[in-house]
Amino acid sequence: MLEVIIAVAAAIFLGNVLAHRLGVPPAILLIFLGLALALVPAHQLNDVRELGLPPHVILEIFLPVMLFWETRNTSWREVRTRLRGILLTGTALVVFTAFAVAWVLHSFVGVYSWPVALIIGAALAPTDAVAVATLNGKLPKSAITTLKAEALINDGATLVLFALALQLAGGRALSAAHASGMFFFSFLIGALVGLAVGWAANSLRAYIKSPMNFSVFMFTVPFAAFLISENIEPFQDMKGSGVVAVVVAAFYLTYRGPDTIKPVNRFYGLPIWSFVSYLMNGALFVLVGVQLPSAVKRMGETIERFDSSWGYGLKVVAAAWAVSVLARFVFVHVVIGIIRALDRSERQRRLRTTFRGRVVSTFAGLRGGVSLAVALSVPSGTFGRDFTIFVVGGVVMLSMVVQGLLLPAVIRWAKIPPDTSEKEEIHCAMNAISREGYEALDDIAARVGASQEAIDGAKAEWSRFQKGLEEEANARSNPDLDDSQSYWRQNRALRLAVIDYQREVLKRLRNEGKIDMNVLHIVQERLDTEEIRVIGPVELD
Numbered sequence: 125m126l127e128v129i130i131a132v133a134a135a136i137f138l139g140n141v142l143a144h145r146l147g148v149p150p151a152i153l154l155i156f157l158g159l160a161l162a163l164v165p166a167h168q169l170n171d172v173r174e175l176g177l178p179p180h181v182i183l184e185i186f187l188p189v190m191l192f193w194e195t196r197n198t199s200w201r202e203v204r205t206r207l208r209g210i211l212l213t214g215t216a217l218v219v220f221t222a223f224a225v226a227w228v229l230h231s232f233v234g235v236y237s238w239p240v241a242l243i244i245g246a247a248l249a250p251t252d253a254v255a256v257a258t259l260n261g262k263l264p265k266s267a268i269t270t271l272k273a274e275a276l277i278n279d280g281a282t283l284v285l286f287a288l289a290l291q292l293a294g295g296r297a298l299s300a301a302h303a304s305g306m307f308f309f310s311f312l313i314g315a316l317v318g319l320a321v322g323w324a325a326n327s328l329r330a331y332i333k334s335p336m337n338f339s340v341f342m343f344t345v346p347f348a349a350f351l352i353s354e355n356i357e358p359f360q361d362m363k364g365s366g367v368v369a370v371v372v373a374a375f376y377l378t379y380r381g382p383d384t385i386k387p388v389n390r391f392y393g394l395p396i397w398s399f400v401s402y403l404m405n406g407a408l409f410v411l412v413g414v415q416l417p418s419a420v421k422r423m424g425e426t427i428e429r430f431d432s433s434w435g436y437g438l439k440v441v442a443a444a445w446a447v448s449v450l451a452r453f454v455f456v457h458v459v460i461g462i463i464r465a466l467d468r469s470e471r472q473r474r475l476r477t478t479f480r481g482r483v484v485s486t487f488a489g490l491r492g493g494v495s496l497a498v499a500l501s502v503p504s505g506t507f508g509r510d511f512t513i514f515v516v517g518g519v520v521m522l523s524m525v526v527q528g529l530l531l532p533a534v535i536r537w538a539k540i541p542p543d544t545s546e547k548e549e550i551h552c553a554m555n556a557i558s559r560e561g562y563e564a565l566d567d568i569a570a571r572v573g574a575s576q577e578a579i580d581g582a583k584a585e586w587s588r589f590q591k592g593l594e595e596e597a598n599a600r601s602n603p604d605l606d607d608s609q610s611y612w613r614q615n616r617a618l619r620l621a622v623i624d625y626q627r628e629v630l631k632r633l634r635n636e637g638k639i640d641m642n643v644l645h646i647v648q649e650r651l652d653t654e655e656i657r658v659i660g661p662v663e664l665d
Contacts, residue, residue, distance in 0.1 A: 131161050136406030149528040151409045151492065155521065158413020182497035186408050187279070188346035188370050193401040194253050195276055195374035202269035203375075206475060208463070210270060214277035215307075217455050222249040222285050224451040225444055233443045234436065239293035240508035246286040247499045247516045248448045250278040252492030263488065263535065264543035267481070271488055279494055280365035284310045286498050287361070293506055305362050313364025317353040318372025321345060326377055330384040335392035338385075342393065343400075349373040408493045415496065416517055423514035437511075441518035448519065449527070453486040480538035487534045491523040554593055562586050619658045623651055 135157040143150035203210060225245035229235040235244070253275035256268075263271070284306050292298055325345045332338045350366030357363035381390075423437055460482070463472065477485075499516035502509045562583070569579045592615065630647055633639045639647075 132407050132410050135161060135410045136403065139410070140406065147532060149490075149524070149531070150406070151490070152524050152528045154406055154409035155413040155416075155524055158410035159416050160413075161410070162414040162417045180501075182408065182493055183283075183501070184347075184350065184366075186404050187494065187497075188350045188366070189343070190401055190404055190408075191253060191276060191279075191367065191370045192346035192374045193397055194272060195371050196378045196397075198272050198276065198375075199265065199269050200375055200379060202266055203273045206266070206270050206273075209459075209475075210273045210277070212459055213270075213274040213456070215281045216459075217274075217452065218249040218278045218281040218285060220455050221448055221451045222246045222282075222289075225249075225447045228443060228447045229440060233440055235440060237508055239289060240512060242289040242292060243286065243502060243508070244444060244499075244512050244515050246282060246289045247495045247512070248444060248491060248519055249285065250282040250491075250494055251275045251489040252494050253279070256488065256490060263484070264540060265546055266543070267485065267488075267540075271485065276371045277368065280310060280314060280367040281307065282494070282498065283365065283367065286501070290502070290506070291361075302361070305359070309358065309362035310365040311368055313356050313358075314353045314366065314368025315372050317356065317364055318349055318369040318374075319376060321349040321352065321369065322373035322376030322380075325373070326380045326384050329389075330386075332389065333386065335389050338389040339393045339396045342397070345373060345377070346370045412493050412496055412517075412520065415500075416521065419510075419514045419517040422510035426510045426514070437514060438518070440515050441522065444515055445519045445522040445526075448491065448523075449486060449489070452489045453482070456482050456485060478538075481540065484531075484534055484538045484540065487527050487531050490527055491520050493520075495520055551593070551597055558586065558590055558593060562590075616658055620655065623655050623658070626651055 135154060139154040139157050140150045143153050146153075222242065222245035225248055226238070226241040229244060230238050230241040235241045251271070251274060253272060256271045256275045288298060288303055288306065322345075325342070325348075329338060329341060332341055349369040349372075353364035353369035354366040355363075385393075423434075427433060427437065460477070464476070495516050496513075499513045502512055565579065565582060565586070568574075569582075574582075595613075595615075627648070630639075630644055630651070634641065634644045
């Protein structure tokens with residue numbers, strides 16, 4: 125077990141470091157490193173490869189945590205603005221892609237079993253929220269928000285469609301009313317459970333004072349939402365979606381967070397979430413790579429059993445991948461055309477995208493671990509199971525490698541203008557809280573009974589803070605400005621140098637035996653906090 129932990133951790137570290145140096149999505153290198161680990165003989169990961177990655181590990185352990193965190197980092201305002209498009213791509217596009225892939229494979233590529241073709245289509249229908257998250261910083265905020273929000277909800281539609289495909293494979297006759305009921309109750313129950321769990325968790329976390337207890341409590345929330353929703357089934361086959369429940373609960377808790385999360389919990393608790401999500405994200409792609417050799421092995425056994433060929437299997441993989449990309453391209457264009465024809469409002473005009481932007485959106489629709497988990501969820505004994513796993517695994521690899529490597533070039537070709545809206549909003553917010561805080565200073569001082577000396581000190585500190593904001597804005601808008609002409613840069617460099625000097629003093633006191641190591645840790649944390657105040661929050665990716 126220790127070998128597995130060390131190997132996976134090393135792969136996550138190496139994959140992310142190399143990805144940042146090479147400028148490619150980390151998921152690509154993580155999958156290849158997982159594949160390399162699986163091919164190393166006499167290694168405990170071989171046991172993982174042979175036993176297989178249980179699909180419930182992805183769907184019930186990885187997915188709730190990562191969906192919860194990605195939802196927390198998704199702009200609710202942008203989601204509301206683009207809600208119509210997100211709902212269409214998160215539901216209707218899933219159905220369209222699944223049936224398009226199934227139809228092409230069944231009609232033109234020789235997959236004669238319609239249920240098998242539909243299972244493959246359902247597995248390949250969703251884009252992957254974890255894979256899409258690796259595109260942060262490479263696309264404008266509006267584009268990445270739309271892609272992330274789509275990926276957050278399309279898993280729910282996919283699992284319903286997958287259940288329908290399995291029922292069809294089992295010989296059950298399906299009706300449009302039955303399928304519609306499954307989709308309706310899936311989203312209705314999931315949304316209601318998500319709101320209920322979000323409300324309850326929000327009410328309880330307001331009383332939690334310990335950051336560690338806060339983190340433990342919050343980690344149970346996505347699992348609770350997922351479990352409760354999945355176990356509510358008012359009618360046969362009409363059960364709630366755990367995915368929808370997790371996403372709704374996360375949106376509710378994120379919106380209510382400023383009122384109920386204590387600052388100390390936010391300061392210490394959120395980095396824990398970021399680390400766990402980062403670790404699970406990396407481990408998922410490494411383990412997907414580990415599974416690929418076993419998928420190839422099972423495909424070889426299938427080829428022998430049905431007297432087929434590797435060429436046929438690879439042809440199916442290429443066709444399924446091409447149709448999944450083309451279906452997204454066609455759907456986006458057709459739907460946008462319909463919306464433009466029906467909605468001529470000024471608001472809709474502001475949301476319009478260019479042809480090149482839609483091409484970027486098509487290439488950014490990556491398939492990932494969720495697709496493989498759906499394929500692995502096909503019950504043993506189901507006709508075509510090994511073939512399905514091979515095809516889906518191959519498409520995931522093609523999606524990550526071909527689309528992932530081409531995407532930076534496509535983004536450059538699209539000439540998408542840089543998005544500075546978030547930086548501008550941050551500067552606007554900092555100015556607003558600074559100005560209004562100063563204006564209310566006398567009233568606040570009277571309320572808390574502060575002395576005139578304290579008021580004068582606060583005003584002097586505010587003046588320094590406001591000057592720093594102005595100088596920072598000037599320095600950022602004039603990056604070529606000489607350091608000697610920038611008060612903000614000089615002040616920043618000076619304060620950081622003083623903090624470094626203080627750290628050296630602290631180490632000297634430790635070496636002289638005047639302070640204990642625990643004291644050093646406490647004081648060092650205060651210096652680290654002061655440095656974060658100077659340099660600003662660090663984005664954890």
